[in-house]
Each structure stands twice: as structure tokens, then as C-alpha cells.
Amino acid sequence: MGRIVRPSRRDLWRFGAALGLAACDTRKPRQGVLGASERWNQSVQSLLFSRDLEARAGEATPEMFFPNYHVARDTPIAPPGWKLSIGGRVARPQQLSLDDLVRLPRVEYAIEHHCVEGWSATATWTGVRVSELARLAGAGDVDFVEFKSFDHDADRDRDYWSSWDGESAMHPQTMIAYAMNGHPLGPEHGAPARLYGAVKLGYKQVKYLTEVNFVDRETGGYWEELGYEWYAGT
């Protein structure tokens, strides 16, 4: 014996509202409707991206006011014998010491930092272009680049990391920086070497680097896994 339960109009409204809310769950913003809108915004941002546009920066921020952060409880210190590994889909994988990096062609740019929180700060960074490393390692056409670090979040048991689209990684101002404002990078700003560039938000600028991997698909990152945008272009 069955009774046909016909949903009332009110039930349908409730169902629709619940579906809408689930699709717009701001606790999981990279899924559902919000995820679709992120992918749309990402394609608009890559359309706006200009390969040759070099960002200009204004006045330098007094260094004591330049914020620094890491996900480890204490300031991460480089392991002895630190080397930067250049790998992934490359013809000539590399293991570069800090001295090796310093001997490579260097660039220097004053760059305005844009943090996702809303603040800005300006410093001058010296380093090796990521495009130079791609050439050195024989990466060919670069689709995506992953940056990994020894900054370890014990609570989440994750090392900090991020990944960039190839165009932004090959931008002339995107570099592996080993000096800030003309002096060697300090441990609070990512020593021995960190990623720095003008075309991405701050959380994409991985500090305390261990690996640069040229890869063929979009991966993720520490904050991206938690729900922040992956492209995060400026």
C-alpha cells in the first residue's frame, strides 16, 4: 500500500534553497557554483595577463614593517648542505647550491607585494629568473611550475607549497630571489632562496624553497587546498 507523496510548493522551495546553499558553500569555495565562477574568473585573468608588462613599484617599505610569516611554529632554518632541486619534466635536472644560484645571470626589481589580506609592501629583490632556470634545465614549453619548501606545518602535517601557470612563471619579473633590498635574504623572509614575482598575490610567493618542478598539469598549493584561489593573479 503506497501513498503518493506529492511535494508541496513549499517543499520544492526548501529543496531548491538547500541545493543553492550547498552549491554556494563558502566553506568549500572552490566547489559548486563558486568553483565554476573561479574557473571563469581564472580565464578572464589569463586573458588580461600581459607577458611583457613589467610592474612598477613606488617607495620602499621600511624593512621592519615588511610583514613576514611562515606556517611552521618557529622560523624555518635551512638544513645543512641545502640545495635547490630543479626537476619535473626537464631534460637536465639540476641541484643548485646558493653559490650556483648567485653565479647565474641575475635580475633585480623593486616589486609591490599584494597580500590576499589587503595590505601592500614594497622591496627590491635580486635573483635568477625562473625562465632562466627553465632554460638551464631544458624544460621546453612550460605549462605549469610547482614550488616546494621546507616550511613545515606540524598541525596539518604539510610542507608549504604552491604552483603557477607557465606564463606567469616565465614572466621577466618572476625569480628565485636570494637577496632583499641589497642584502642576503634573512631567515624571516625565506632564506636561502624564495620565489618572488610581481604578477601573483603574496601566498603564491613560496619561501624556504627546496624544489622547482616543471609539470604538465595544474596542481595546487597550501592555501589553495584550503580554499583560496589557485590563479590569484595581480
Next chain:
Amino acid sequence: VIGVRRANRPQPLVIRITHWVNVPVLTVMAMSGLQILAAYPYFGPQGQPYTFVPGWLEGWSTPEWLRAGHWLAGARHLHFALAWLVVANALLYLFYLGLSGEWRRRLFWPPRDTRPAFHQFLYYLRVRKQAPPATFYNSLQRSAYTAALALGVIEVLSGLAIYKPVQLHRLAWVMGGYDGARLVHFLALLALAGFVITHVAMAVLHPKSLGEMVTGGQRHG
């Protein structure tokens, strides 16, 4: 030739739809904006804060009920998704305004409206006994609605400058740089909030106009 028929209701359908779409959409835009601001409620670059910004405008811990999106990432996604709806709705409204000729009786036209708007203001202050003659909207209303539209344009442009300060660097420059654009974006929000409070108060005082924005009003012509 575009055949434009004179609207035969005080509030044509397109204007009513775009008006009411704005209510939830702009509310959530403002609330998610306040959630984003809560991550860093200060103005000016690090170490060089804007000294001309009064202290009470900074360091806000916006009450929870005025925010949307739960946290910074959620609010950003909400803000950047709804922004498209805001712009699409505004474009529909502006195109309609232009093509229908409705702009003539709705927008502020300085040679026509400046003096009567001032007189209307004095009338509200009880300084003048008689309101200046008005058809449909009075000149002060026109100035308020036109200012709200201008604030909307400023919000969109300053928002784009904050979102893409490098790729849209010329726009950011016009706004006083990235940090200038943040301040403009926030001040325009405060001004819009002031408009909305006045607008709602006036609608409550004049229920007929509120009704017309729902039903369209009595047909004529």
C-alpha cells in the same frame, strides 16, 4: 531605427527587475566586502599608513551579522562571483535607460536640475514653504539617483583596480594606486550605505512610490 515606445507605467518592468535584483546582490556584495576588509581593516601601505584617514575609519571589527562568506577565501569567491551579476544588471539598466529615453526624467541634468534641487533641499529643511514644481521625480531625487549610479561606477572601477593592480595598472594609477583604490572602494561603500538608508526612509514615507516599484503603477497614456 530603434523603435522606442514610451513606457506607459511610472516604473517599467526592466527598471523594476533591475532595481529588485540589486537588493540581495548588493547586500551580499557589501557584506562579503566587509568580511574581506576584516582581514586587514587599515588603509595605506605597510609602514606608511595614510595619516589623513581618521582613526575611527580603521581597525573595525565588523560585527559578524554584517559579514558574508564565513572567512576571507569564502568572501572573496562570493564577491568575485556576484560582481559579474552586479555589472550585468547595471549594464541592462543603463542600456534600457538610454534606449527608452527614461534617462530624461530620471537623471540629473545640471542646467535643469541644479536650482530646483537646491530649493527642494531647502524645502525639506523647512526653510522654504513651497516645493519647486516637479514632474515624476523632483530634481533632488534625480541628483540622488544619479549620484548613486556614479558611486556604482566608482565601486566597479576601484574594485577592478584592487583585483588586478598590475595588469590594470593605469586604472590603479587613476585610483591613487592599489592602496588608494582600496580606500576609494571603501569610502564609496559608506556613501552608498548613506544613500540606501535615505532611500529606504523616503520609500517608507512615500508608500505609493514603493508600491509603484513593485507593481509598476497605474497605466497611463
